[in-house]
Amino acid sequence: MLGYCYRNGYGVENNASEAKKWLEKAAFFGYKPAKDELLMSDAENRNLINTISFTPTKKNITWNALNFDSIKNVIPGTYKGEIITYDWSGLYAIEKDSLTITLAVNATSITGKWNEAGNPVTDVIAQITDSALIFNQTIFRKTDRFKPDTSIPWQLKNNMVQLIKNDSVVSIIGSLQMYSVELKEPWKPTMIVLTKINHPKTTHNL
Secondary structure: OHHHHHHHOOOOOOOHHHHHHHHHHHHHOOOHHHHHHHHOOOOOOOOHHHHOOOOOOOOOOOOOOOOHHHHOOOOOEEEEEEEEEEOOOOOOEEEEEEEEEEEEEOOOOEEEEEEEOOOOOEEEEEEEOOOOEEEEOEEEEEEEOOEEEEEEEEEEOOEEEEEEEEOOEEEEEEEEOEEEOOOOEEOOOEEEEEEEOOOOOOOOOO
16 A cells, blocks of 8 residues: 555655655555545654664563473563554554563462453463473464454464573563454564563472
């Protein structure tokens, strides 16, 4: 949709008048996403990258590979931070929401609750490898810019994020990929940046 690209600066320079012209043409021919876009006060791309509290790079991250035995008493607790959604190019941060994950360790896996602002709380199951935390078979329900009143299930499967421990600070950082079986399409590129805020009073003995 050319008007959408002009409005957001995707592949071209932002041009509000060109965006309006092409969106109105598309809307005239009955294209619903164009009609919806014309009703929205803000463009999708709002340069949110400047409001993100922390963006990992190779320069400011020390990646520590942690196996299950070394983290079973480290990982339990509550992690708070942000879930950041990018446009399809992966260049522009278009949405940022608060995210809280509470994790516990049992004999065979890591379980927890995923609480993303504006969406239902979701049960999560994860495993640890020598270099990553892997979320498996988790189903989220999320709304979309063009379907704000419809909650769509998205599957998070075999996503690997980094568990980082620098001194006393424990963080979870990495990219996610979600897929909708219902729509038969992927969700936009997504990153989570979380820091552990507490240690539980008791831990499991394995």
